[in-house]
Amino acid sequence: MCPVQAHIGGTTVFGDNVEDEWFIVYLLREITREFPGLAARIDDNDGEFLLIEAADFLPKWLNPENSENRVFFYKGELHIIPLSEPSEQDWPLSAPCPTVPQALALLSTRSEEFLAAEPIRAALYKHIQGYPERIQASLHRARCFLPAGIVAVLRLRPSLVAAAVQAFYLRDAGDLRACRRPFRAFPAEQRV
Numbered sequence: 001m002c003p004v005q006a007h008i009g010g011t012t013v014f015g016d017n018v019e020d021e022w023f024i025v026y027l028l029r030e031i032t033r034e035f036p037g038l039a040a041r042i043d044d045n046d047g048e049f050l051l052i053e054a055a056d057f058l059p060k061w062l063n064p065e066n067s068e069n070r071v072f073f074y075k076g077e078l079h080i081i082p083l084s085e086p087s088e089q090d091w092p093l094s095a096p097c098p099t100v101p102q103a104l105a106l107l108s109t110r111s112e113e114f115l116a117a118e119p120i121r122a123a124l125y126k127h128i129q130g131y132p133e134r135i136q137a138s139l140h141r142a143r144c145f146l147p148a149g150i151v152a153v154l155r156l157r158p159s160l161v162a163a164a165v166q167a168f169y170l171r172d173a174g175d176l177r178a179c180r181r182p183f184r185a186f187p188a189e190q191r192v
Contacts, residue, residue: 019138025050026128033076039107040073041100050078050124057119066096069103078121079114081106145191 012024021044028040043049048067051058061083062070070081081103098106107114146154154161167175 026131054123068097078116
């Protein structure tokens with residue numbers, strides 16, 4: 001049995017800007033390049049979306065049912081852990097996918113065998129080509145007039161800016177009705 005390797009997980013919400021998702025891919029690739037013992041795995045609500053982008057170049061055996069815990073960035077490169085022969089497998093034959101500790105153990109000992117084929121890597125890397133410079137294209141500035149009370153709250157809790165922008169962007173008629181009463185506490189003549 002493999003000891004559980006140290007690992008962390010994370011979740012992001014990227015909304016309508018799919019470019020944010022590719023920026024995260026870029027960051028994970030660079031982190032694994034900078035820290036060679038670190039492996040990173042990424043998926044979204046579509047599953048292994050990295051494989052979707054390289055679908056034309058994938059091996060025939062790889063499908064959504066057996067791809068979990070097989071696709072990693074390791075040492076700055078994309079790796080795909082293949083199906084193994086029964087004699088080589090250290091996980092049950094009935095399990096289509098390795099566990100995270102099993103996959104990490106394989107990567108740390110045999111990563112050169114699992115480097116994804118060049119066409120697969122090229123298909124993915126074209127999406128992250130141009131970073132970090134491309135970040136500038138996603139930066140936006142807007143001049144807003146806000147009630148002084150809201151400005152005071154946002155200065156104390158700047159993390160609320162994203163939630164406020166999202167609430168404003170995704171608002172519907174019901175949300176606007178719900179805002180009427182609280183906004184009476186923020187008179188328009190006190191905008192800054």
